Amino acid sequence: MATGGSFLARVRAAVPVLRPAERRLGELVTDFPGELASYSASELAALAGVSNATVTRFVRRLGYQSYEEARRHAREERTTGSRFYIAAAAPAAEAVSSYTERDSRNLELSLGGIETEEIDRLAARLLSARKVWVIGFRASTAFAVYLQWQLTQVMENIVAIPGAGQTMGEHLVSLRPEDVVIFFAMRRRIARTEALLEQIRAAGAALVYVTDEGIAPLDTAQWHFRCETASPGPLFSHVAVMGLCNLIANRTIVQADRDGRERLRGIERLNDALDEL
Structure with a gap:
């Protein structure tokens, strides 16, 4: 279980030892942490193609007591301005x-x-x-x-x-x-x-x-x-x-x-x- 450090640091440290479904979720969150900051647990589960239970296990492995605690940490980190938090997993086709x-x-x-x-x-x-x-x-x-x-x-x-x-x-x-x-x-x-x-x-x-x-x-x-x-x-x-x-x-x-x-x-x-x- 990862504890301490930034939200992204926790995810990156945990991904190599996660189970397949959790790893799929972890890789999504690593590339698009803004999704966790913005979405509910159910929405994130649907986006990653995993169950709600997988999302719950995933955030606990990161050292959080709940999904909401993890999301608050991700939101705080988003204010640093990292472009990772802007990118979307399913970006819209924006017109010029x-x-x-x-x-x-x-x-x-x-x-x-x-x-x-x-x-x-x-x-x-x-x-x-x-x-x-x-x-x-x-x-x-x-x-x-x-x-x-x-x-x-x-x-x-x-x-x-x-x-x-x-x-x-x-x-x-x-x-x-x-x-x-x-x-x-x-x-x-x-x-x-x-x-x-x-x-x-x-x-x-x-x-x-x-x-x-x-x-x-x-x-x-x-x-x-x-x-x-x-x-x-x-x-x-x-x-x-x-x-x-x-x-x-x-x-x-x-x-x-x-x-x-x-x-x-x-x-x-x-x-x-x-x-x-």
């Missing part, structure tokens, strides 16, 4: 229109309430910063690198961290109150997110925090943008995150004005001279 409609809705919910003045204040702060640090891990790495690349067109002192083989300490030691940190922390966030936020706060740098809608507003952030990530499919939608990056980059280039245009002209001259594009 359902994706476009959901993405449009995500953009509206995420950006619709943002005032141009707020973005322009952010752009001005970025342009006046001693240095801008853009942080992202896992899926958020792509957003950090993309925004850093776009802003480099009008900003010299901007870097995406951490780089390959680098530690965060090597960068955080240089944080100053005159700096700005743009921290992308889309789910699933890394375990040391809170520790990194505390270090940024302690350094006195301005924080631009970009998260999914599941994260509560952060009082210590000067800007906290919460992006909707709902999707008809098993993966999160990041259309709103890219929309936010586009908004920030464009307004910052506009705010850069003459100095920004001069840098852009210099970049183009060098691209022509080096025949890179």
Whole structure:
């Protein structure tokens, strides 16, 4: 009998020693734990093609007193944002229109309430910063690198961290109150997110925090943008995150004005001279 650990860890530990019917149920739950979080015992039994008694034996082997206890644990774990809890064992055939409609809705919910003045204040702060640090891990790495690349067109002192083989300490030691940190922390966030936020706060740098809608507003952030990530499919939608990056980059280039245009002209001259594009 497995006890302790996460719900999925319990299931994975138990599957190799389960009886055939229980193993079939265990393999289903391993691949689609959201089914147990959402379905009744009878519904799950029907989906797996086993009896209700098999479901009862299965959850007891996991160390739970009842199916409801197991389901509560699975529901708690679902809030971590694992895509395993989104996938369905019998997914519906979603039309392309359902994706476009959901993405449009995500953009509206995420950006619709943002005032141009707020973005322009952010752009001005970025342009006046001693240095801008853009942080992202896992899926958020792509957003950090993309925004850093776009802003480099009008900003010299901007870097995406951490780089390959680098530690965060090597960068955080240089944080100053005159700096700005743009921290992308889309789910699933890394375990040391809170520790990194505390270090940024302690350094006195301005924080631009970009998260999914599941994260509560952060009082210590000067800007906290919460992006909707709902999707008809098993993966999160990041259309709103890219929309936010586009908004920030464009307004910052506009705010850069003459100095920004001069840098852009210099970049183009060098691209022509080096025949890179």
